[in-house]
Amino acid sequence: MLACAAMVFGIAGLGQGWLDAVPVALLAAASVAIVVIDLRHYRIPDRLSLPLIPLGLIHAALTGPILPRLGAMAAVWVLLTLLQGAFLRLRGKTGLGGGDIKLMTAAAAWLPVDILPLYLLAASVTALIEALIRRANRDNRLAFGVHLAPLLVVMTLAV
Numbered sequence: 699m700l701a702c703a704a705m706v707f708g709i710a711g712l713g714q715g716w717l718d719a720v721p722v723a724l725l726a727a728a729s730v731a732i733v734v735i736d737l738r739h740y741r742i743p744d745r746l747s748l749p750l751i752p753l754g755l756i757h758a759a760l761t762g763p764i765l766p767r768l769g770a771m772a773a774v775w776v777l778l779t780l781l782q783g784a785f786l787r788l789r790g791k792t793g794l795g796g797g798d799i800k801l802m803t804a805a806a807a808w809l810p811v812d813i814l815p816l817y818l819l820a821a822s823v824t825a826l827i828e829a830l831i832r833r834a835n836r837d838n839r840l841a842f843g844v845h846l847a848p849l850l851v852v853m854t855l856a857v
Contacts, residue, residue, distance in 0.1 A: 718760045721753045722854055725808065729847035732801070736843035742797025747804055754807025757854070762810065770806040770814060778802060798842045805850050810857055817853050821845040 728746050736742055751771070758764045778799045785793035802818065809817055824845045832838070 718757060721757045721760075722851075724753055725750060725757075725854060726851050729851050732843050732847040736797075736841040736847075740839050740841055741795065742801055742843045744797070744800065747797055747800040750801070750804035751807050754804050757808055766811045767807050770811045771803050774806045774814070775799065775803045794842070798846065801843055801846050801850075805846065808850060808854050813853060813857055817849060820853075821849050824849070 728750055732742050732746050735746070755764060755767065758767045778794060782792070782794045782796075782799060805817055806814055821842070822845075825840055825842055828845070829838075829840055
């Protein structure tokens with residue numbers, strides 16, 4: 699995890715400036731931990747996802763306007779919470795975990811508003827590909843954080 703954070707710190711420092719490299723390196727370290735924990739336990743701990751929100755806002759303040767991201771965070775949280783409730787009501791089980799919602803809300807702090815749909819689409823497509831490769835049926839669980847966290851780091855470095 700430390701090696702990943704150090705590598706991302708160097709990449710971000712060269713590409714985005716050394717001041718912004720610190721929050722991006724912390725994002726990378728948290729992302730590695732999220733992937734490992736989500737693979738093992740099918741959950742994303744709040745202690746990893748929630749600090750990404752203020753870190754993302756710091757990153758946003760260093761790279762552009764912050765107000766659109768606050769609006770996007772609220773919209774993402776509301777829409778995904780409604781989707782989670784609708785799925786639970788229709789299927790009788792959880793289809794999207796609270797940790798996934800918090801991580802996608804954090805992504806709204808990190809990424810420009812116009813990039814968010816691409817982020818969600820990319821994470822969904824890679825998860826669908828994983829499900830097809832594994833030939834997952836409706837009863838199999840899928841760790842969505844495994845797709846969300848690394849893509850957030852990559853897209854943060856790319857924009």
